[in-house]
Amino acid sequence: MPREVILVDSQLGNLDSVEHALIQVGASVHITSDPDRVATARTVVFPGQGSFGPATQAIVDGAMGDALRMVIQRGDPFLGICLGMQLLFDHSDENGGHDGLGVFRGQVRRFPADMPAGEQPGSRMLKIPHVGWNDVQPNGEHFYFTHSYYVESADPEDVMWTCRYGRIEFPAAVCRGHVFGCQFHPEKSQWSGLRFLRSFILGGRG
Amino acid sequence: MLKRRIIPCLDIKNGRVVKGVHFAGLRDTGDPVEAARAYDTQGADEICLLDITATVEGRETFIDVVHRVADQIFTPLTVGGGVRREPDVRRLLKAGADKVAINSAAVANPLLIRQLADKYGSQCIVVAVDVRQMHARTGDTEPLYEVVIHGGTRSTGLDALSWCDHVAALGAGEILLTSMDKDGTRDGYDLWITREVSHRVPIPVIASGGVGQLEHLREGLAVERGGADAALAASIFHFGLYTISQAKQYLAEHGIPVRPHESQRGGATLSSAFG
Numbered sequence: 001m002p003r004e005v006i007l008v009d010s011q012l013g014n015l016d017s018v019e020h021a022l023i024q025v026g027a028s029v030h031i032t033s034d035p036d037r038v039a040t041a042r043t044v045v046f047p048g049q050g051s052f053g054p055a056t057q058a059i060v061d062g063a064m065g066d067a068l069r070m071v072i073q074r075g076d077p078f079l080g081i082c083l084g085m086q087l088l089f090d091h092s093d094e095n096g097g098h099d100g101l102g103v104f105r106g107q108v109r110r111f112p113a114d115m116p117a118g119e120q121p122g123s124r125m126l127k128i129p130h131v132g133w134n135d136v137q138p139n140g141e142h143f144y145f146t147h148s149y150y151v152e153s154a155d156p157e158d159v160m161w162t163c164r165y166g167r168i169e170f171p172a173a174v175c176r177g178h179v180f181g182c183q184f185h186p187e188k189s190q191w192s193g194l195r196f197l198r199s200f201i202l203g204g205r206g
Numbered sequence: 207m208l209k210r211r212i213i214p215c216l217d218i219k220n221g222r223v224v225k226g227v228h229f230a231g232l233r234d235t236g237d238p239v240e241a242a243r244a245y246d247t248q249g250a251d252e253i254c255l256l257d258i259t260a261t262v263e264g265r266e267t268f269i270d271v272v273h274r275v276a277d278q279i280f281t282p283l284t285v286g287g288g289v290r291r292e293p294d295v296r297r298l299l300k301a302g303a304d305k306v307a308i309n310s311a312a313v314a315n316p317l318l319i320r321q322l323a324d325k326y327g328s329q330c331i332v333v334a335v336d337v338r339q340m341h342a343r344t345g346d347t348e349p350l351y352e353v354v355i356h357g358g359t360r361s362t363g364l365d366a367l368s369w370c371d372h373v374a375a376l377g378a379g380e381i382l383l384t385s386m387d388k389d390g391t392r393d394g395y396d397l398w399i400t401r402e403v404s405h406r407v408p409i410p411v412i413a414s415g416g417v418g419q420l421e422h423l424r425e426g427l428a429v430e431r432g433g434a435d436a437a438l439a440a441s442i443f444h445f446g447l448y449t450i451s452q453a454k455q456y457l458a459e460h461g462i463p464v465r466p467h468e469s470q471r472g473g474a475t476l477s478s479a480f481g
Contacts, residue, residue: 050327127410133465134208142465146329188282
């Protein structure tokens with residue numbers, strides 16, 4: 001029987017590709033923007049693109065934020081993708097500073113503009129956003145990233161996988177109990193991404 | 207380490223791939239969905255669809271193509287061609303595009319870049335910059351390039367380097383830089399302008415125009431040559447000269463960091479990570 005997944009539509013970007021990928025790995029997907037529906041869900045995927053700002057603050061402070069916290073506190077499987085992962089943390093510096101859901105301890109920072117791309121003097125600066133395929137440790141698999149802000153986790157125990165860009169090593173995926181977050185886009189990461197999503201769906205089963 | 211990207215580009219006219227596609231083992235169908243799927247399987251890092259239709263009917267067909275391609279691939283999809291206004295962007299994103307490239311409309315109204323970046327996020331907005339080298343004048347110490355629009359048929363008088371600075375400052379997420387002098391020649395990217403722009407702007411640059419052999423991809427991406435973050439090519443992949451995986455193998459052997467093709471890795475299982 002397909003695993004039922006509630007895909008949260010919080011107006012933070014296009015859901016189609018996430019839905020498509022979840023269906024591909026055997027989930028039965030229900031898209032909703034209704035906090036009551038989210039609150040009763042058993043498996044939740046919370047994607048997001050774009051930036052922390054007034055829109056995310058409204059989610060955090062509103063009924064949707066309460067619903068998301070409820071699912072997480074109950075211990076049901078939860079996955080935040082990209083901005084959806086960043087929103088699980090305490091606070092972001094983006095757009096003048098905004099609070100997150102505070103499920104994980106840590107801050108969301110902007111990549112510094114002064115990271116040299118190579119060792120040699122006079123080397124050009126690394127580009128922001130961090131766009132493209134990067135490997136995560138410890139397993140060395142490649143995933144697709146596109147972001148200008150990264151998480152600075154206050155609790156190393158939460159960090160499942162890391163990724164490096166310039167001199168910054170940041171969490172590529174975080175996990176505590178059944179709550180997961182990934183900075184990369186599994187729905188855009190070909191087979192690596194689909195395996196990740198499948199593992200989330202299956203892991204959530206027991 | 208972040209890898210350099212290889213991006214095959216399909217030119218779409220009235221719903222079909224123009225020039226034809228001749229993959230080994232595939233019939234020459236000209237079907238964009240079949241072509242995109244083949245690239246995806248070969249390990250393309252992104253796929254680009256460019257609408258070169260001039261008619262309204264053609265545009266409708268293009269939206270349908272985007273939708274059908276997005277439905278088949280699990281890799282980022284960039285689309286462009288004929289994007290004029292915000293509703294065009296919305297429709298393409300709704301159809302499944304991850305990024306939208308704007309070109310002439312950005313030159314006509316640069317603030318469109320900021321509006322779109324504010325609304326959809328910079329990661330969504332690629333500005334396509336088509337450039338042409340100008341005739342050298344007495345006293346010039348280095349080549350001058352101008353921005354051209356409408357497929358290179360119209361001059362703008364804009365200096366290419368200043369325009370790229372402006373585009374980045376307005377919030378574009380990436381620049382797709384095409385040399386109109388080199389486009390279709392198959393004798394390699396214009397390395398001078400590629401390098402100048404790549405080293406200058408704080409956002410990623412995709413090199414485009416002129417690839418005829420694998421060496422050209424290497425030149426475009428090597429830091430001391432073109433220094434681009436990604437390499438776009440059409441005909442070397444369309445005509446089956448090389449597969450994406452062959453290109454990546456060549457680049458890896460020549461010191462360019464690329465994402466290995468998955469079938470070469472065997473595919474680790476991740477279930478242990480989830481207990």
